[in-house]
Amino acid sequence: MSRDEKIRSMLTEEEKGMIDEELSHYPTTRAGGIEALKIVQRRRGWISDDLLLAVAHHVGMAPAELDRSATFYNLIFRRPIGRHVVLVCDSVSCWLMGADRLRDRLRHRLGVGAGETTADGRFTVLPNVCLGACDRAPAVMIDETLHGPLTEDELDRLLDSQMP
Ligand code: FES
Secondary structure (H helix, E strand, O other), X not given: OOHHHHHHOOOOHHHHHHHHHHHOOOOOHHHHHHHHHHHHHHHHOOOOHXXXXXXXXXXXXXXXXXXXXXXXXXXXOOOOOOOEEEEEEOOHHHHHOOHHHHHHHHHHHHOOXXXXXXXXXXXXXXXXXXXXXXXXXXXXXXXXXXXXXXXXXXXXXXXXXXXX
């Protein structure tokens, strides 16, 4: 099987069906490209170069264009990540309300800083521009759930409650 054929066969029929269904809600393929990547990422954890090519081929987009969109949308992970992703807000309302303390607690608890993954692969910590919850500052998103305002102790409890 050639590399091209291999890439084309990477997506499962189920993934292709889900992507097609999602794309039917968008006026253009380009508008739905990120959603297609999100579908695949939800099932596979992150988007490798080959997966990006497979999605680009399926939705009929140029790989470079899809890659550019993925770069701008910082919730598409282009590198392996931990089983849980902790997004720490890195914008002004959260700075003012103590985001630094949460970052320090994460570093102390998990032994990793922004952009890093714990040695056991359980958590990846990523900075994120405003999470859209400034009234809940300082805010953190763990996987797809937003939390805030958070104290360091509440953050500890949240980390403890995540599945191993
Ligand atoms: S500044 Fe942190 S959620 Fe908006």
